[in-house]
Structures are given as structure tokens and as C-alpha cells.
Amino acid sequence: MIGIVIEALIKSALIAFVLLTAFAYLTFAERKIAALMQVRKGPNRVGPWGLLQPAADGIKLIFKEEVMPAGADKVLFFLAPILTMIPAIVIVAVIPLGPDVELFGRTIRLGITDLNVGLLYILAIASVAVYGIVLAGWSSANKYALLGGLRASAQMISYEIALGLSIIGPIMLAGTLSLQGIVQAQQSSTWYVLWQPLGAMIFLIAGLAELNRAPFDMPEAEQELTAGYFTEYSGMKFSLFFMGEYIKMVAVSAIATTLFFGGYLGPFVDKLPWLGILYFAIKTVGFLFLMIWIRLTLPRLRYDQLMAFGWKVLLPLALFNVVITAVVIVFVG
Amino acid sequence: MLPNIPELVIFLVLAVIAVAAALGMLASSNAIYSALFLVVNFGVVATFYLLLGAPFIAMAQVTVYAGAIMVLFLFVIMLLGAEQMKPTSHNLLWQKPLSIVLIILLLSISFYVVLGQGVSTGSDLMQNTSGYGSPSAIGTLLFQKYLFPFEATSILLLAAMVGAVVLTGVRKQRRRIRKSRRL
Numbered sequence: 001m002i003g004i005v006i007e008a009l010i011k012s013a014l015i016a017f018v019l020l021t022a023f024a025y026l027t028f029a030e031r032k033i034a035a036l037m038q039v040r041k042g043p044n045r046v047g048p049w050g051l052l053q054p055a056a057d058g059i060k061l062i063f064k065e066e067v068m069p070a071g072a073d074k075v076l077f078f079l080a081p082i083l084t085m086i087p088a089i090v091i092v093a094v095i096p097l098g099p100d101v102e103l104f105g106r107t108i109r110l111g112i113t114d115l116n117v118g119l120l121y122i123l124a125i126a127s128v129a130v131y132g133i134v135l136a137g138w139s140s141a142n143k144y145a146l147l148g149g150l151r152a153s154a155q156m157i158s159y160e161i162a163l164g165l166s167i168i169g170p171i172m173l174a175g176t177l178s179l180q181g182i183v184q185a186q187q188s189s190t191w192y193v194l195w196q197p198l199g200a201m202i203f204l205i206a207g208l209a210e211l212n213r214a215p216f217d218m219p220e221a222e223q224e225l226t227a228g229y230f231t232e233y234s235g236m237k238f239s240l241f242f243m244g245e246y247i248k249m250v251a252v253s254a255i256a257t258t259l260f261f262g263g264y265l266g267p268f269v270d271k272l273p274w275l276g277i278l279y280f281a282i283k284t285v286g287f288l289f290l291m292i293w294i295r296l297t298l299p300r301l302r303y304d305q306l307m308a309f310g311w312k313v314l315l316p317l318a319l320f321n322v323v324i325t326a327v328v329i330v331f332v333g
Numbered sequence: 334m335l336p337n338i339p340e341l342v343i344f345l346v347l348a349v350i351a352v353a354a355a356l357g358m359l360a361s362s363n364a365i366y367s368a369l370f371l372v373v374n375f376g377v378v379a380t381f382y383l384l385l386g387a388p389f390i391a392m393a394q395v396t397v398y399a400g401a402i403m404v405l406f407l408f409v410i411m412l413l414g415a416e417q418m419k420p421t422s423h424n425l426l427w428q429k430p431l432s433i434v435l436i437i438l439l440l441s442i443s444f445y446v447v448l449g450q451g452v453s454t455g456s457d458l459m460q461n462t463s464g465y466g467s468p469s470a471i472g473t474l475l476f477q478k479y480l481f482p483f484e485a486t487s488i489l490l491l492a493a494m495v496g497a498v499v500l501t502g503v504r505k506q507r508r509r510i511r512k513s514r515r516l
Contacts, residue, residue, distance in 0.1 A: 076365070117468055120392035127400025131372070134404065138365065138411050150411065153404055177468050 003106070011112050012093075019089055023246040024054035030292050037296050064235035071141035072232065080139055081233065081240035084132030088247040091125045094118040095254050096180045098264045098276025110264075110277060114180040119171060122255060123164055126210065130156050132244065133212075133229050140232035148228025151303065152212055158310040159209035159216075162202055165318035169199035169325050170259045183263035193260040198321045200260040202314060204290075207252040209310065211245065214295035216306060253287035254280070344384060351377040364410045368403060375399040387466025 028043065028050070035042025043050035068077065098110035115121050130153045137149015170192045171177060174185035186192055193200045209216040225231070230241045257263055261283050264276030301309070351374055358370035375398045382391035475483045 073365075076369075115388065117388045117392050120389065120396070120468070124392045124395035124400065127396045127404075130400070130404050131369075131407075134407055134411070135365075135369075138407075146411065150408065153408065157401065157404060 007106070007108065008112060015092060015112060016089055019092065019247050019250060020243070022250050023243050024058065026246045026249065026288060027057070027242070028054050029288070030295075033289070033292050034296055037293075058239075061236055061239045066235040066237065067232070069141055069232045073139040073141070076135045076139035077232075078237075080132050080136035081237045081244070082132070083135065084129070084244035085240050085247070087125045087129035087132075088244045088251060091122055091129075091248075091251045092254065094121050094179055095251075095258055096183055096263060097280050099269060099273045101273045110273075111180070114178055116176075116178050118179040119167055119177045119182075123160075123167070126163070127160060129248070136233070136241070137229040140229070142232050144225045144227075145229050145231045148225045148231070151225075152229055155212065155216065155306065155310075156210055158307060159206040159314070162310060162314040162318045163206035163210060165315070165322055166199045166202040166206060167259065168322050169196040172322075172325050172329055179258050179263070183258060183265060186262045187265055191260065191262040191265075196260060196321070196325070198317065199325075200256070202318050202321065203256060203260065204287075206310075206314060206318075207256065208291065208294065209306070211248050211252060211291075213245070213249070213291060215298040215301050217300060249288060249291055250284065253284045253291070256287055257283040340384060344381075347377050347380055347384075351381075365407065368406050368410060371406075372399050372403045375403065382466075385466070389466055389468045389471050 031053070032042045032050070034040075043053040046052040046056045068074065093112040094115050096109070096111040096114060100107050100109050102108075133152045133156075134149045137145045137147070137152070140146070170182050173189070173192060173195060174182040176182060176185070182192075189195070208214075230238060233241060257280060263283075264280040266275065266279035269276045269279065354370045354373040354377065358367045358374065361367050361370065375394060379391040379394040379399065382388075382394060
């Protein structure tokens, strides 16, 4: 009993540490990749190749003045960034990072836990993740912030449906809601992206919309809303929102890897289980690169186009995908 | 049989949070805070379901109630700007004594039921229901034993959805007709 608790605590701490480091270097990678794609140099002053830039940014943000708007609701203004940050970290708990390994005479699962309702857990956390953003918009006592918060939540609720439906494909193929089970089912067949190309695409698009990232970054459209729901935030609270967004990027990439790209599977994983983590990391980084690439390539959508696309194109397509998958499973097997 | 001690401790802590959240929902004068207290309450109830070995219901509770429905509540409150409650007007004064009478009635009924049946601990509920709340068990029940009510509910929901679409669509058509008349 105690052993399980200690193991869970160590793994949770490790994963939180990895996620926070990933956040820091993801911002750096984004700036560097943007610079390369735009034929600039990017951050290159702090440390070799600018590698210490995230640390410098962090120190700067810690020492920035925290401003509280006059009419703000103090409790919720303080709570909102935390509520945005926590779901982003917590959602990673059910993602398997590798097969079971032997360490100090114990069998240890790589990944914090494996629920038999793992995918429902992900959907549940995703649906609660809206609160931080809505409350940030409302508590700031600022019209731009409120509009940004409302836009964000409307967008997240709309795309959540397509996201949930795109997940049903892998569930039906694997016959389980556990993520470990879905990964293992992909060992005997192949990666589900081959069976579910439409589902994978819908998941990626809806995932980008859930993240409020370009080209779906309507809630923070600078020209219309200054910065949307975090207009009034500064210092560490502001960086918590940023952290939330980037950690959610990692989480969505990890979930996409698990559901459609075989998770930790790869050559020789059955002999060397630790390789699983490496494969998983490579695939996740690939998705992160794709997200940055998309942001640098596509312009922002208009709000009515975004909603029409979500409800009139993505949702029917996702439903169609579910029906086709069910028919094929029943008749072909 | 002795109840499972850690489980009992978790239950008691959660119970206190649940009651506190419910009281907070009633007592706060700001509708946004009321809604948020209700979210906390829903979350705690979901954890109760987990303790009772029903993970599917727990996750559905969080997704549907704590997530989707309460976000819509918050939306409406924010868009209407109805977060500050006005002092109750005099024609609602009769509600106060009535509410006290109803509370006493409710409490006495629930005490009667609980004392009549004896308090059962969570652990023997768990024994009765192992595997009962798993997704596959629920799916089998829904699609075999309770197929008709399940489908009837889905038709009801579909009708409600179509109704909402029709109600918003009609207004647009009228506006179009008015526009064409003006031309």
C-alpha cells in the first residue's frame, strides 16, 4: 500500500518536472523554429545558441509587477490561472509512456496509472479545463477579456464534441477505454492512423481548436480583443496561462500519439522496454513541431467561419467516421 | 465487519466538502460563486461514485454536469450580467417560513429512512457491486436490458434538439421575409 503511494508520488513529481521543462523549452523551440522559417536568427544572446533564454524569461516574469485591475473579482482573478494550469498537468496521468519495466525488484508501470475509463477521464478533464479561461475573462472586469473568455469557452465546447467523436474510432477498434489497452491493440494490428485517417485528422484539428492555438486562436485575436481573456494579467499569473497552453499542447500531442500513432510502440520495445519512452518522446515532439509549423503557416480564421466549420463540417464528418467504422467492424471484422 | 479505514476517512473529508459547497452555493450572494460551488459539489459527488466502484458514472458526472451544463450556466449568468442578486422584494417574504418548514420535513424524512434501514458502510456496497459500474457492464445493460428506455430517451433528446434549431431558424426566416417586403 505504502509502496504504491510512494511510487505514484515519485512518478507524479517526475512527470510534472518533465512537463514544466518541456514548457520552457517548447517556448524556446517555437521562437527558434519561427525564426528559421522566417529566415531570422531568433533568440541567440543568452547562453550558447540562446539555450538559456527560457531561464532568462522565467526570471524576468518572476520579478515583474503583478497588477490587479481595480474592478476585478480578487478571488477568481487569482484562481483562474491556477484552474487553467491544473487540468493541463493532470490530464497526462493516464497516458502510458512505455511498457512495464523491472526496477529495484518491482514491476513499475511507465506512466502514472491506467484506468479502465482512461479516455473518459481525458474527456472529463478536458471539459473542466474551460473554467479557468471563462473565469479569467469574467473576473478581469474588462470587456475585451470577457469577450475573449466567452469566445474561448464557446469554441472549446463546440470542438469538444468533434474531439469526443473522433476518439470513438480507436475505442471501437481496440474494444477498450484504457489507453494502455489501446496501445497494446495497436501492436497486433498496425497504428490506428492507417485505419482511422479521417478520425486522426479530426482529432488533430479539434485538438488545435481546444488549445485555442493558431489558426483557431480567436479568443486572443490581438486586432479585435487586445489579448482576450488574459489581457489584464501580468507577471507570474500571465506566465501560468502560457504554461497551461503549452503543457496542453504537449498533452494533446501525447494523446494523439497514443491513440493513432502506436504510443510507445516501435522496433525492439519488447526486448528493451526503456526504448518505449524514447519512441513516445520522438512521436510527441513530431506533433509539437507540426503544431508550431501550422501556427506559422496558416492565418487566423474568422469567428463565424470557425463555428460554422466546427458544427457543419467537422461534427458531421466525425459522425460519418463513427458510422463507417462501426459498419466495417460489424461486416468485415 | 470493520469498515475500511482509509476509505472512511476519505468519505468523511469529502462529505464535509460536499456539505460546505452546498451551503456555500445557497449562501453566496454572487450567482457566479453559487455556480462554482455547485461545480465543486458535482466534483465531490463524482468522487463518491468512484468510491462506490462506479468509474463510468463518475466520469459522466464530471463531463456532463461539472463540465458541459455548468459552463452553460456560467455563460448565461455572465451574458445576462445577473451575477449580483438584488435584495429580496417584499412579495417573496412568505417563502422564508415555508422554506424552514420544508427543510424540517426533508430532514426528518431522510433521518427516518437512514435510521430505519441502518447505516451501511461503503465497503460492503463495494462488495456487492464489483465490476458492476465498469463501462462494459453499463454498455451491456443499456443495449440489452434497457434498450427501449435508452432509445426512447435518445429520441426525446433529438426532438428537443430539433425544437431548438426550429425555434432559432423561424426567427431568421421572418427577418428575411420582412427584408424582402421592404425591398
